[in-house]
Each structure stands twice: as structure tokens, then as C-alpha cells.
Amino acid sequence: MGAAGGSAVLAAALLGAALGAAVTDEPAHTLAEVLFCQPGAPSLGLALAFDADQLFWFDFPMSRWTPRLPDLPPWPPALETPSQLLRDATFCQNLRRSLTALATGEMPESKGVPVAAVFPQHPPVLGEPNTLVCLVENIFPPAVDISWRLDGVPVTRGATHTHYTPTADLAFVRFSYLPVTPAAGDVYSCVVTREGDNSSIIAYWVPQDPVAAEELETALCGAAMALGLLLGLLGVAMMVVTQRGKQG
Structure with missing residues (x-):
């Protein structure tokens, strides 16, 4: 207080x-x-x-x-x-x-510096619908505005916010959700603005292009086959060297 x-x-x-x-x-x-x-x-x-x-x-x-x-x-x-x-x-x-x-004038005002983090609700795949989650912690007093931007342009469609949740350290937590379909080169940002002093904290999320599961499996199988072939050739070479040593 x-x-x-x-x-x-x-x-x-x-x-x-x-x-x-x-x-x-x-x-x-x-x-x-x-x-x-x-x-x-x-x-x-x-x-x-x-x-x-x-x-x-x-x-x-x-x-x-x-x-x-x-x-x-x-x-x-x-x-x-x-x-x-x-x-x-x-x-x-x-x-x-x-x-x-x-x-008033006798006690300093208690304030917390919000901490924000953005992450996808599901493993991201480019071109497939997903939901971004903005987690804002260490809120005190409970008076912050949460907004979203895509490449610096405000995005409001589909955005939802939870109410303030109290924490054991006498601060508050708040979540915000944004439905997205990530594409290569997108830059999403969650902007947390404290009411009163208008200071803002920004958290960013950039979608990465994960390797598809089938492509990864194919690459691993190819690497295993190449390694097996290499070990086979190495074994043959060692047998040849051993045989020549005996003949000498």
C-alpha cells in the first residue's frame, strides 16, 4: 500500500x-x-x-x-x-x-515493473493457425493496458485479456491472447503500458520455420544409412590390411 x-x-x-x-x-x-x-x-x-x-x-x-x-x-x-x-x-x-x-506526501508510492513474455500456445508451424500468449507478471498496481502489434501495426481482431490474478508476493498476473497464422518474416509484439505514467514494456515473438517431421525423419534415415555404409567400408579396408599383413 x-x-x-x-x-x-x-x-x-x-x-x-x-x-x-x-x-x-x-x-x-x-x-x-x-x-x-x-x-x-x-x-x-x-x-x-x-x-x-x-x-x-x-x-x-x-x-x-x-x-x-x-x-x-x-x-x-x-x-x-x-x-x-x-x-x-x-x-x-x-x-x-x-x-x-x-x-499523501508521507509515504512513497509502491510500484512494480511489469515483466512480459510472448510464446505460442501450440508448437508453431508456418501457415497454420495458432494462438500467441502474452504473460505479464509483477503488476502493481493492477492498472496496465495490453495491446498487440504485427510488424509495428496495431492488431485488435480476436485479442482477449484475462482479469488480474493475485500472486503470493502481493503482485498481480495478467494474460492476453491473440489468434495468429504465422508467416516467415512476421514480427509480433506485446505492448504493456502502465496507466498513470504511460511507460511501456514490449515483448517480441518472431516465428521460426521448424523442420517438418517427415523431412527430419528422412534426413536422419539418410544419415544413418551413410554412417552404416561408411562403417562397412572401413571394416572391409581393415580386413584387407590385416590379410596383407599376414601374407607379408
């Missing part, structure tokens, strides 16, 4: 539980529910995550829980109803305003 002129104070509530560590030697897991509020967009956010995987997020404009994946079961209606969460959100905003008034 930090302040700098009251521009980016963030209030967050974290409920976590370490599971399994006290019983077994397996690594502990964390179930976290994080509610945040801030002056910038999004002004409110709420997510339930297991370790680094988001399970549910709360859509405040629509006042409903939404599963991160379509095959997850729906949120139990009696558990943390929308009216309860709206009261929590109001309390969070009031607390943020109070802390802003107290901390």
Missing part, C-alpha cells in the same frame, strides 16, 4: 490458507481471495485464485461471479452474495480515501 500525491493508493484484502504442508512433505498450496480498489481503471477488482491459477472473478458492473474457465462449476449462490461484496467494495473505497488523505 503506498501513496504519491494520492494518485495510486491501493487497498487490498487477502485471505490465504496454506494447505498440505503440516501433514505431508508436499509443497504448500495457497487459496487466496483478493479485493482491490484504486482511483484508476479498473476501480474495483475481486478474484479467487488457487496458487497462481485464477478460479473465479467478480464482475462488478454485472454484479455476478464468473468462472475463469467455462468447465468450472458455477459459484454457489449463497456464498458471498453480490450485495455482500458490494458492501465490501464500498468499505474498500472509503478506506482507500482515508488512507490517501493520511499517506
